[in-house]
Amino acid sequence: MAQESPSMDQWLAEAKADESAPRCGMYLAHNGTVRELPKKLVREGIDDGTKVTGMNFSYDAEAVEAARKEALTWEGIEYVRVWLNEGTLKLGDDIMYVLVGGDIRPHVIDALQGLVGKIKNEMVSEIEIAE
Numbered sequence: 029m030a031q032e033s034p035s036m037d038q039w040l041a042e043a044k045a046d047e048s049a050p051r052c053g054m055y056l057a058h059n060g061t062v063r064e065l066p067k068k069l070v071r072e073g074i075d076d077g078t079k080v081t082g083m084n085f086s087y088d089a090e091a092v093e094a095a096r097k098e099a100l101t102w103e104g105i106e107y108v109r110v111w112l113n114e115g116t117l118k119l120g121d122d123i124m125y126v127l128v129g130g131d132i133r134p135h136v137i138d139a140l141q142g143l144v145g146k147i148k149n150e151m152v153s154e155i156e157i158a159e
Contacts, residue, residue, distance in 0.1 A: 033122040034111050043129055048106035052129035054136045055107070058144050060123040066156055082157040083117045091151045099128065099143045104135030108143065112152070123154075 036057055043055055062083045068074045092110055099108045107129030113122055126144055130136040 030115050030117050030121050031113050033113070034125055036125065036127070039109055039125070039127050043107050043109070043127060046107055048129065051106045051131060053131055054133050055127060055129045056136045056140045057128075058124065058126040058140055060144075060148075062117045062119050062121050062123060064119055066158060067154075078158045080156045080158050081119065083121075083123070084115070084155040084157065085112075085117055085123060085152065086114050087112045087147070087152040092147055095143060095146050095151065099139055102135070102139050102142070104131040105139045106130055108139075110143075110147070112147075116157075124148075 036059070039057075040055060043049065043052070062080065063070075064079050066078050066080050068076075069078075092112060096108050096110050099105055105128060107127070109125075109127045111125045113124070117123065124144070124147070126140060126147075128136050128140045128143065130139060
């Protein structure tokens with residue numbers, strides 16, 4: 029069963045109230061959702077007419093937390109928060125939220141891209157349900 033998604037407004041309010049806030053000149057968020065287009069079409073250009081209707085999603089919570097903590101050691105990064113859903117998800121359901129705060133734009137963009145990529149490539153299982 030899918031979990032209730034967090035509020036990004038609440039997350040930003042909490043980030044701006046955190047002790048790291050005076051060192052953050054930028055916050056950047058990622059919100060991944062279940063899409064209709066299968067991964068093989070989006071990533072490999074293979075269109076066999078398949079449409080995704082949902083996803084079975086799970087993740088390694090300890091590895092994700094370790095990755096979150098590691099991201100806090102990256103240059104200029106002061107704040108990192110991660111939430112992942114789990115279970116059987118429907119189209120449009122949230123898969124993941126990641127919020128990164130840091131000193132300057134290049135550091136924050138690189139950190140968000142690196143952290144989301146690491147999580148997606150190494151720590152999750154996404155099994156698309158297709159018709």
